Structures are given as structure tokens and as C-alpha cells.
Amino acid sequence: xxxxxxxxxxxxxxxxxxxxxxxxxxxxxxxxxxxxxxxxxxxxxxxxxxxxxxxxxxxxxxxxxxxxxxxxxxxxxxxxxxxxxxxxxxxxxxxxxxxxxxxxxxxxxxxxxxxxxxxxxxxxxxxxxxxxxxxxxxxxxxxxxxxxxxxxxxxxxxxxxxxxxxxxxxxxxxxxxxxxxxxxxxxxxxxxxxxxxxxxxxxxxxxxxxxxxxxxxxxxxxxxxxxxxxxxxxxxxxxxxxxxxxxxxxxxxxxxxxxxxxxxxxxxxxxxxxxxxxxxxxxxxxxxxxxxxxxxxxxxxxxxxxxxxxxxxxxxxxxxxxxxxxxxxxxxxxxxxxxxxxxxxxxxxxxxxxxxxxxxxxxxxxxxxxxxxxxxxxxxxxxxxxxxxxxxxxxxxxxxxxxxxxxxxxxxxxxxxxxxxxxxxxxxxxxxxxxxxxxx
Numbered sequence: 262x263x264x265x266x267x268x269x270x271x272x273x274x275x276x277x278x279x280x281x282x283x284x285x286x287x288x289x290x291x292x293x294x295x296x297x298x299x300x301x302x303x304x305x306x307x308x309x310x311x312x313x314x315x316x317x318x319x320x321x322x323x324x325x326x327x328x329x330x331x332x333x334x335x336x337x338x339x340x341x342x343x344x345x346x347x348x349x350x351x352x353x354x355x356x357x358x359x360x361x362x363x364x365x366x367x368x369x370x371x372x373x374x375x376x377x378x379x380x381x382x383x384x385x386x387x388x389x390x391x392x393x394x395x396x397x398x399x400x401x402x403x404x405x406x407x408x409x410x411x412x413x414x415x416x417x418x419x420x421x422x423x424x425x426x427x428x429x430x431x432x433x434x435x436x437x438x439x440x441x442x443x444x445x446x447x448x449x450x451x452x453x454x455x456x457x458x459x460x461x462x463x464x465x466x467x468x469x470x471x472x473x474x475x476x477x478x479x480x481x482x483x484x485x486x487x488x489x490x491x492x493x494x495x496x497x498x499x500x501x502x503x504x505x506x507x508x509x510x511x512x513x514x515x516x517x518x519x520x521x522x523x524x525x526x527x528x529x530x531x532x533x534x535x536x537x538x539x540x541x542x543x544x545x546x547x548x549x550x551x552x553x554x555x556x557x558x559x560x561x562x563x564x565x566x567x568x569x570x571x572x573x574x575x576x577x578x579x580x581x582x583x584x585x586x587x588x589x590x591x592x593x594x595x596x597x598x599x600x601x602x603x604x605x606x607x608x609x610x611x612x613x614x615x616x617x618x619x620x621x622x623x624x625x626x627x628x629x630x631x632x633x634x635x636x637x638x639x640x641x642x643x644x645x646x647x648x649x650x651x652x653x654x655x656x657x658x659x660x661x662x663x664x665x666x667x668x669x670x671x672x673x674x675x676x677x678x679x680x681x682x683x684x685x686x687x688x689x690x691x692x693x694x695x696x697x698x699x700x701x
Contacts, residue, residue, distance in 0.1 A: 432590075517555060528685060602671055608675060639651040
């Protein structure tokens with residue numbers, strides 16, 4: 262089976278026919294000098310056509326010369342899908358990397374690009390450790406220096422509190438409507454409707470954690486409002502979330518601090534397609550217990566209040582309308598944050614689909630239900646800007662975001678994460694923190 266891929270290169274990079282000279286093309290290096298070798302082709306025009314054998318030549322004895330990825334991608338390339346842009350390095354006959362070019366690969370179309378034994382294991386055995394700071398602080402300074410008008414977008418979103426109140430009221434109405442439903446219809450509406458609303462409520466709490474409901478001057482109001490928004494979710498979540506989420510922003514990928522990073526056990530155990538599927542199903546469980554293992558903190562007074570208020574509400578709901586609304590509420594939260602289209606954002610935000618890229622944005626229609634959490638590069642650059650205004654950030658400073666990798670489908674992200682054997686919970690960037698660490 263043969264495949265042809267067009268690689269955009271400049272005609273000026275064409276070299277001589279000598280195998281010792283660098284070539285602007287794609288080749289594959291053997292693990293040892295005796296292994297198979299596919300010689301590079303010259304770039305004779307504006308496009309070099311590379312023909313390689315998917316089966317046979319590119320077997321387990323051959324690996325790509327490099328997995329480095331291009332930090333700057335043409336806009337047309339960066340929108341091709343979750344994982345479409347790769348950069349491979351050209352090699353000479355001795356297997357020495359001599360040149361690099363950008364190329365486009367689709368992992369489904371070119372399965373030979375995946376190491377592993379036919380989809381059962383992953384190659385990665387540890388996180389991607391880096392020794393550089395996260396990119397967001399420097400980009401924020403650069404953007405603000407060039408576009409100071411972005412500061413005007415900071416501050417509370419006056420609409421947010423009314424949207425949240427409406428969503429809470431809708432779920433309260435749903436609690437009443439499901440109390441007499443048959444179980445099969447209860448479960449149907451739990452997944453189709455309740456899970457969407459409850460996941461959206463968790464992202465409303467995410468917005469409130471940045472004080473975007475009432476502003477920084479009324480921080481306590483935001484904390485109490487988050488506890489109110491927590492009621493339809495059923496699980497006491499809001500108070501703890503704020504404490505850990507702000508650490509996630511300050512110390513993105515920080516070892517022992519950022520609890521958004523999976524544990525070593527998760528990376529080691531959930532390493533096959535089936536296990537990754539169940540890992541996604543159980544995401545709510547891992548997000549709940551991971552902080553207790555990675556970065557345990559003393560329980561705060563607000564967390565106790567959140568717990569008491571939430572459990573009191575759950576008990577009152579049970580005594581008022583029976584067990585079915587409680588099942589609708591709790592199952593909706595578990596399903597909505599597990600194997601669900603909206604849950605693609607858990608994977609999409611920071612899992613390293615492209616080597617060297619730590620944060621990814623999604624610009625699809627599900628942002629309408631998720632307070633624009635898909636604008637994740639923009640959010641990490643400007644966490645004090647409400648989600649509703651993040652599209653304006655991208656519009657003003659478009660040259661800073663257009664070249665970054667972008668997603669078009671969270672469902673495709675989930676599918677690729679499970680089916681791509683090079684991806685696992687280990688596919689995250691981690692760093693050792695330096696200096697004093699101030700946590701919430």
C-alpha cells in the first residue's frame with residue numbers, strides 16, 4: 262500500500278543528488294545501521310512528493326527521525342483537525358538529522374506513524390518534562406504592550422449572574438418534571454439534557470472562580486454565588502475548585518502543585534484503548550481524588566459550608582420529590598463530566614497532541630454551552646477576562662493565536678485520544694517549579 266504526501270518546501274532548498282547532502286524532504290531513520298532505510302527525495306519544485314510504504318518498510322524497526330512539531334503553522338494547516346500537523350526531520354544515509362520541514366499527517370490515514378504494537382500499548386512512559394516557564398505570562402505582557410485596549414475587557418460580566426440564575430431555575434424545574442418519569446426516560450433525559458446543564462454549571466463555577474460575576478472588589482459575593490450555582494450539581498465542588506484552579510493558572514504543569522496533571526498511576530495503568538475509555542468515563546472520580554494525593558490542603562471553612570449546604574439541599578430534594586430527581590442530578594453530573602461530547606474539553610485543553618504545545622483552543626459551537634472555555638489559550642493569557650469577551654481578545658490580537666494549534670471538534674478529540682496509541686494520561690507537560698510557591 263502506497264501513500265503520497267505533498268510537503269510544502271521552497272524550491273531554493275533543493276540540494277544535489279549526493280546522499281551525504283541535506284535534502285528538504287521526509288525520510289525515516291532505522292534504529293540501527295542495518296535496519297531498513299527509505300532514502301529522501303529531492304525538492305524539485307514548490308512541492309516535494311514523498312512516496313512511502315505504510316506496511317512492510319515502515320515496520321516496528323523504523324521510527325521517525327524526530328517528533329518535534331512546528332511552533333508556527335499556516336492557518337490552513339492548524340485548522341485541519343485535532344492532530345494533523347507534524348514536523349519530521351530529513352536524514353542522510355547515516356541517519357543524521359540535517360534539515361527540518363513542516364509536513365501534514367493524519368494519524369488515521371497514516372497508521373505507520375504510530376509506534377506500538379497494533380493499538381494495544383502506548384510508547385510514552387513518562388510525562389513530557391520541560392525546563393522552561395509556561396508561555397502565557399510572556400505572551401500576555403507582549404500582547405498588552407501592543408494592544409493596551411485589551412485591559413478594557415477585564416472586569417465582571419454583568420450578564421453572568423443572570424445566566425447562572427436561569428440555569429439553576431431550569432434544573433429546579435427539571436427536578437420536578439422527572440419525579441414521575443419511567444426509569445428508562447429518566448436516564449435518557451439525564452444524559453441528553455441534565456448532563457449538559459450540569460457540565461455547563463461546572464464551567465459557570467469556573468467563570469465565577471475568577472471573580473467575573475461580581476468583580477474582585479466583591480470576592481466574597483463570588484464565593485457565595487458559586488455555592489448557589491453548585492446546588493444543581495449535587496456534589497460539593499465550588500469551594501475546593503477555586504483553591505486548586507488558581508494554582509493551575511499560576512503554576513501550569515507544576516509538579517506537585519497542578520492537580521490537573523494526572524498521577525503516575527493514571528499514566529502507567531490507563532495505557533490501552535479500553536483502559537483510556539474507562540479513564541475518560543471515570544474522569545469525575547479522578548478529578549475528585551487526585552488533589553488528595555498530589556497536593557492535599559487543609560479543609561477551609563468555606564469548603565465545610567459548601568459541603569453542609571449541598572448535602573442539606575440533596576436531602577431536602579429527596580424528601581420533597583423522591584429519589585428520581587436526586588438520581589437525575591447526581592447521574593447527570595457524573596455522565597456529563599465523563600464520556601460526553603462536552604467533556605472533550607478536559608482532554609483538549611492541555612494534553613499534548615502536538616509536541617511542545619501545552620495549551621490548545623477550540624472554536625466550535627459547543628462554546629455556546631460552556632462560557633467559551635474553548636478559547637483556552639486566550640483564557641490562560643487573560644484569566645481575568647470573562648469568557649464572553651474572549652473572542653474579542655482573539656479578534657484584537659489575532660496574529661498571536663491564528664498560528665497556534667486549534668480544535669474543531671471535542672468529539673474528535675475524545676476519539677483520537679482513545680484510538681491514538683501515542684496518547685495517554687502521560688501526554689502532559691510537567692515542570693519542576695523554582696523559587697517560592699504561593700498557593701491558594
